[in-house]
Amino acid sequence: MALIVQKFGGSSVGDANKIKHVAKRVIETQKAGNQVVVVVSAMGDTTDELIDLAQSVAEDPYESPREMDMLLTSGERISMALLAIAINAAGAQSRSFTGSQAGIMTSAKHGDARISEVTPFRIQEALDAGDIAIVAGFQGFNKDSKDITTLGRGGSDTTAVALAAALKADVCEIYSDVDGVYTADPRVIPAARKLDSIDIESMLELAGAGAKILHIRAVEYARRHNVDLRVRSTFSTDPGTIVYSSKAGENMEEPIVSGIATDKGQAKITVIGIPDVPGKAAEVFNTVASAGANIDMIVQNTPTGSDVTDRVSDISFTLPLGDLGRVAGALDAAKANLGFRDLEQDANIGKLSVVGAGMRTHSGVSATLFSALATAGINIEMISTSEIRISVITSADQLDAAARAVHTAFELDSDVEAVVYAGTGR
Ligand code: ASP
Ligand code: MG
Numbered sequence: 001m002a003l004i005v006q007k008f009g010g011s012s013v014g015d016a017n018k019i020k021h022v023a024k025r026v027i028e029t030q031k032a033g034n035q036v037v038v039v040v041s042a043m044g045d046t047t048d049e050l051i052d053l054a055q056s057v058a059e060d061p062y063e064s065p066r067e068m069d070m071l072l073t074s075g076e077r078i079s080m081a082l083l084a085i086a087i088n089a090a091g092a093q094s095r096s097f098t099g100s101q102a103g104i105m106t107s108a109k110h111g112d113a114r115i116s117e118v119t120p121f122r123i124q125e126a127l128d129a130g131d132i133a134i135v136a137g138f139q140g141f142n143k144d145s146k147d148i149t150t151l152g153r154g155g156s157d158t159t160a161v162a163l164a165a166a167l168k169a170d171v172c173e174i175y176s177d178v179d180g181v182y183t184a185d186p187r188v189i190p191a192a193r194k195l196d197s198i199d200i201e202s203m204l205e206l207a208g209a210g211a212k213i214l215h216i217r218a219v220e221y222a223r224r225h226n227v228d229l230r231v232r233s234t235f236s237t238d239p240g241t242i243v244y245s246s247k248a249g250e251n252m253e254e255p256i257v258s259g260i261a262t263d264k265g266q267a268k269i270t271v272i273g274i275p276d277v278p279g280k281a282a283e284v285f286n287t288v289a290s291a292g293a294n295i296d297m298i299v300q301n302t303p304t305g306s307d308v309t310d311r312v313s314d315i316s317f318t319l320p321l322g323d324l325g326r327v328a329g330a331l332d333a334a335k336a337n338l339g340f341r342d343l344e345q346d347a348n349i350g351k352l353s354v355v356g357a358g359m360r361t362h363s364g365v366s367a368t369l370f371s372a373l374a375t376a377g378i379n380i381e382m383i384s385t386s387e388i389r390i391s392v393i394t395s396a397d398q399l400d401a402a403a404r405a406v407h408t409a410f411e412l413d414s415d416v417e418a419v420v421y422a423g424t425g426r
Contacts, residue, residue: 015044025234037133069149139151171229173231203243206355223245350396
């Protein structure tokens with residue numbers, strides 16, 4: 001008998017009919033001879049609505065982080081209980097569990113807790129009794145503070161993967177409203193193709209580069225614990241995309257390029273005319289870090305010229321758009337200390353990333369990429385690479401055209417248009 005963990009995102013349990021539909025699918029999986037553990041997100045936009053509600057009673061509700069977690073975890077409790085009620089009414093047996101009852105132990109940090117230990121005794125008991133176990137996603141429990149925690153927005157994927165690892169499940173299925181992992185976002189590139197399979201390293205790079213189909217922490221967890229994932233739609237019978245993490249994927253031939261990701265959620269800051277002496281980059285990035293921002297790409301030009309006495313350079317970096325104002329403010333406040341001449345901010349950038357495990361063993365990928373961008377007349381502002389990824393920054397309004405040109409250049413285009421259900425992928 002196989003053990004399957006199935007995670008249903010907010011759009012899959014958005015209303016009563018959808019919950020009944022999920023109940024039917026779950027029961028079918030059990031009837032096919034499997035043990036089933038189900039992880040659910042909050043219904044539809046419930047989490048956002050709860051945040052709005054909190055903002056209507058306090059200007060900054062996050063000043064009470066413990067209470068925000070108490071509030072937000074209620075969303076998943078609603079969907080888990082409703083799903084259990086629906087399954088029981090349809091003639092099967094199920095029991096729902098909060099994250100804490102399911103043994104999801106975490107660090108103490110409210111709003112962004114990390115899983116430290118998973119002890120799913122009660123889930124195992126329910127399975128042994130022949131029941132379907134339903135677990136509230138996105139939440140856990142800290143043993144020291146004895147408080148309820150949440151895993152960060154989108155954290156239900158991580159709950160599912162952590163349970164799959166602890167229970168040694170055969171597969172962890174992630175259900176949303178899109179058919180799987182695509183070579184690109186089908187809403188940007190209608191010729192995007194659904195992948196039958198992808199390796200976990202490429203999936204991790206795609207998630208990190210802005211593909212929204214899987215939560216990056218869940219992909220990291222799956223890689224560390226060798227959990228195979230299947231990404232598929234609640235509303236179709238398409239088998240979806242298998243994301244190989246275990247040895248089962250070892251014989252898969254790695255394509256040079258698996259897919260491309262686009263991200264418009266970034267901004268760029270350039271520190272102009274900063275003294276070219278040891279320690280200046282450290283000072284700049286200490287200032288950025290104390291403003292609490294995660295930066296992504298960094299470029300520093302080396303000054304040329306013969307005058308070695310007052311050499312200055314420019315440092316550019318990218319960061320999440322939402323952090324732009326705060327970080328620019330912090331740098332400006334430190335202007336005299338840092339000794340730079342000027343600060344430039346750009347909120348209108350886009351990041352395009354090309355990802356593929358086969359890049360390790362193939363040359364010519366950069367040549368194809370830059371030729372495609374040149375032919376399309378797209379200006380490149382920054383470049384960064386990893387072993388299996390190349391990312392470039394363009395202006396925001398050129399990003400979609402750049403993505404289409406590159407998708408075609410790497411022969412990823414499908415002959416048929418992708419079916420887009422106007423999905424959110426959650
Ligand atoms: N309900 C939570 C959120 O919207 C967790 C999740 O959906 O995975 O962020
Ligand atoms: Mg959600």
